[in-house]
Amino acid sequence: MLMLALLAASIVASGQTFTCTPTHVWDGDGPVWCAEGPHLRIAGIAAREMDGTCRTNQPCPNATAIEARDALVHLMGGAKGTISTGHVVVRGPRLTCRSEGAAGGNRTAAWCRLPSGADLSCAMIKTGTVLRWDRYWKGPACR
Structure with a gap:
């Protein structure tokens, strides 16, 4: 089933607004798999990779990567299980997202809002598990 979702993923064109109902989370900045098809790279933030490293620059x-992933899973309504690939299954709240275009790895970089209206990137920064990535930050001032 996950392989079908991976194959069905598509990049949402930059500037387009779309809905994402999260189904799986990999790490603290994505990818987040959406029931609607796209895989999200949460825009403007940086988390450790699951092997504990940070990418160059x-x-x-x-x-840790686990702490960041778990913070994102919490914002997505909590874990519903895991699958053999290590992805955490979630049945997250419906997000409203605006695409920044391709993020590599068949992912869409996007700014997303939680149902409360809170910016997801800012919410993750507030957890203390990710950092703002100024190079890609186009989001709001976090309050």
């Missing part, structure tokens, strides 16, 4: 938070 990327901000490197002190928090």
Whole structure:
């Protein structure tokens, strides 16, 4: 089933607004799999990779990848299980997102809002598990 979702993923054109109902989370900045098809790279933030490393020229938070992933899973309504690939299954709240275009790896970089209206990137920064990535930050001032 996950393989079918991976194959069905598409890049949402830059500037388009779309809905994402999260089904799976990999790490603290994505990808987040959406029931509607796209895989999200949460825009403007940086988290550690699942192997604990940080990419070259990327901000490197002190928090572990697991801590960042779990913070995102919490914002997505909590874990509903895991699958053999290590992805955490969620049945997250419906997000309203605006695409920044392709993020590599068949992902769409996007700014998303939670049902409360809170910006997802800002919410993740507030958890202390990710850092703002100034190079890609086009979002709001986090309050």
